Every structure is written in structure tokens, then in C-alpha cells.
Amino acid sequence: MNAYDIAIEQLKSSWKHIDHDKSYLEILSKPKRELQVSFPVKMNNGEVKVFTGYRVQHNDARGPYKGGIRYHPNVDLNEVRALAMWMTWKTAVVNIPYGGAKGGVTCNPKEMSKPELERLTKKFTIMISPIIGPYVDIPAPDVYTDAQVMAWIMSTYSQLVGHQEPGVVTGKPIALGGSLGRTTATSRGAVIVAKEAAKIVRKSIKGAVAIQGYGNVGANAAIIAKELGAKIVAVSDSKGGVYNENGLNPLKLLEHKEKTGSVINFPGAKNITNEELLEIKCDILIPSAMEGQIHKGNANNIQAKVIVEGANGPTTPEADKILFDNGVLLVPDILANSGGVLVSYFEWLQNLSRNYWSEDEVNKMLVKRIREAFFDIYTISKSKDIDMRTAAMVVSVNRVVEAMKLAGESP
């Protein structure tokens, strides 16, 4: 099952609890627009390489398309389609006036220099420029893209339209109109819902936490959870993981990763595999890396009572069923990692109004909005006896279909 098959399966299974005409299921199963581009980039050794990139726009019934851009060797059309669809549900579940989109370039940024990445980003931006814009489609960072990449996109787009246009991307550097609190927003949101979910299952954020992925989402989640008293017992990245039942220091781990390129071989910790990390003894598990990590082969071995999906699509539909039957409280990606798009929305509002907020204002608003969404979805899941993913899908799909109907986008 690829990520797109999973996204469609999730939509289909939520439809049992949705009261709209089935034609909407068919409409929403397909993105509204898909753009695939090929473009040449001159590499440092003088060679010219042709890269493939995508921008998929799933639905814009509730507002401009919104979604990140990923640079990864595994990026393909089906992955981008799935990620675009999940963005539609994510913006709807936290009720912000956006639709859903996603983009990506198939490349290995770890093997590219900064000038090569800059040239790739600028070429890619030119290729997708006809379909992005501050009121049309607003990209943001995702796996292996960051504030610097957003700055290059913004400057290229601004040159094309003839004026500075900070609202075309979010997740920018502060000096170019980025929002305070954006870098840590996805993780802060995830940790807040982890704290609430833990209380429900009679555990605490002060318990043992394991985190897969030590990038923007994973590392910041570890740092913020530790500030709230969590014991970070295990973390991992693409090279493997480390474990210490007495707790790891997330800031020292980050220094170690910056110095050595990985969290593995961290002094005082035992090296483990990514598979072992998911099954480690802990109270809260925060997968924050790639799709399809929790599947029918390992779901039964998971010891955590709470799973908070920092990553998009880390759990397959078969694993969802197993975990629900095992009494694990899983907070789905479209809710758990929505802190990023919430603060992206705040950044966009600040750009359009040219009025900037303090970090405290951003964080307070983020915590308020994500807690409200968490309790709404949890209450629905309890009242209908369904898992939180299905409950979140029901709320999102209803919001999207209602907007489509009111706008006259009926079949």
C-alpha cells in the first residue's frame, strides 16, 4: 500500500460515519490539480542534472491551498497526492481558512551543496510559480526543507511578480517576515496534545517518551517535552536510534547530531534500531519521521499507551485497527501535527496585515486552538466509539463538503 492508497482507505472508512452523497467521496479521492515538472540544474562539478518535482493541489473549497515542500529521494506523485489530501483534512480539523496541497522534488539533499540546493529551489519555484501565490497556494517547509529554502522560494517568486511578497510562503526566516514560534510550532502542538492524551489514559507527560526522527519535529518535541518534565528514553534518525531508560538530554543529543551527523553513538546511551525504538517500553510514542512506520507487523508489539503522530502518515490502516483494539490512544497526524500549519496561518495573517505578534502571543494562540480541536475530536470519538483518526476525518470532511455545497460545487 503506498501513501496515497492509505489516504484513500482512510477517507473510505470514515465515509461510514458521513451523511453526504457518495459522489463527494469520489470527488475528494482525487486532487483537483497536479503539476509535474522537470528542470535542469547545474551541479558544482559542471554536470547538468534533470530533476523531477511536483505540486499537487487537493482541494480549495475552504480557502487557498496550503502545504509543505519535501526534498527526498523517495518523493513521487503518489506520496505528494497523499500528503496534499492530508493537508485538506488538517486545515479543516483545526478550522483555518485553507485548502490542502503539497509539493516535492525527488533529490537527495544530503548529497548536495548549499549552492546546488539554492539553484534547484529557484528553478523549481519558477516552474511552479503559475499555480502558487499568497491567495492561491502557499508552500511551507517539510522533510529536508527549512527556512532557508522558503527564503529562496520567496525571493524568486517576488522577482517574478515585481515586488516583495512574504505571504507566498510560510516558515520563512524572521528577518524576511517569518513568525516567531513557527520553527517549534509543530512540536509544541504535538507535545500539548500528548500531555492531554496522557492524562486521559491515566499517564503523564512526565512519563517515558520515545521519539522517532530527530529533525525539526522530533528534536523540538524532545526539547519541549523535557521542559514539561518528560523523560526522553529513546530517539532515532535515519541512521538508527539511542536508548537510555533513565533519560537522554535532548539539547546535548542535538549538539551530538550536529557534530557527527546522527544521534547514534551518543555517550551514555545504547544504540538501537528504528524498529526497536517503536517497540520500546515507554508511555508516549511520537513518530516524527516518515510514512508507514507502524504497520500490522509491529502494531501489536507497541508498548506505548499514547501515540502522537508528529509525522504525516506514520500508521497504516491495519495498524490503526490493532492499536484501537489494544486500547492505545492514537492522536492522528491531521490533528497532532497541525501546530505547524496553525502557526503558518498566523505567519500569513501577520504578512498580509504587516503587523507582527510576540512569541508569547503566537504560542498562547497555538496552544488554545490545538487544545480546543483535541477535545472536540476526542469527545466525538468517545460518543461514536470510533478512533480519533476517524473522528477527525468526519469533522474535516463535513467541513469541506459543506463549503463545496455552499459554493455550488455540487456534482
Ligand code: NAD
Ligand atoms: P526533517 O527533515 O527536519 O527531519 C526528518 C527526520 O527524520 C531526520 O532526523 C531524519 O534523519 C529522520 N528520518 C528520515 N528517515 C527516517 C527513517 N526511515 N527512520 C527514522 N528516522 C528517519 O523533517 P521534519 O520537518 O521534522 O518532518 C518530519 C515529519 O513531520 C514528516 O512526516 C513531515 O511531513 C511531518 N510534519 C512536519 C511539519 C513541519 O512543520 N516541519 C509539520 C507537520 C508535519
